[in-house]
Amino acid sequence: MMICMGFSETIFLFLLALVIFGPKKLPEIARQVGKALNEFRRASNEFKAQIESEISQLEMENHQQILPPSPPPKGAVAASPLTLEQGVGDRLSFEPHVEPSPAEHDAAMKAPDA
Numbered sequence: 001m002m003i004c005m006g007f008s009e010t011i012f013l014f015l016l017a018l019v020i021f022g023p024k025k026l027p028e029i030a031r032q033v034g035k036a037l038n039e040f041r042r043a044s045n046e047f048k049a050q051i052e053s054e055i056s057q058l059e060m061e062n063h064q065q066i067l068p069p070s071p072p073p074k075g076a077v078a079a080s081p082l083t084l085e086q087g088v089g090d091r092l093s094f095e096p097h098v099e100p101s102p103a104e105h106d107a108a109m110k111a112p113d114a
Contacts, residue, residue: 075101 005013018026 017029021029
């Protein structure tokens with residue numbers, strides 16, 4: 001729970017510390033408190049940066065593992081599914097599938113069916 005201190009409470013604590021520690025010790029105590037707060041802030045920032053770098057590294061690893069397969073380049077030889085040959089004892093055969101080039105595709109589209 002955060003306690004909100006007003007101006008009057010701050011002045012009261014300062015005067016109380018002045019009375020308890022004296023004017024000679026108060027600057028030294030203030031320096032020590034300032035150094036401790038600075039060191040705490042630095043450690044906190046370092047811890048936060050380390051956690052963020054670990055999270056980003058894990059996200060990069062997960063992103064690389066989930067990539068979908070890339071499509072084959074145009075004109076590449078693609079394997080068609082295995083088919084059963086009729087009359088040869090039901091052997092499996094492999095028939096390669098070759099994509100036609102754009103020129104062959106255009107010629108086939110323009111040629112009348114025989």
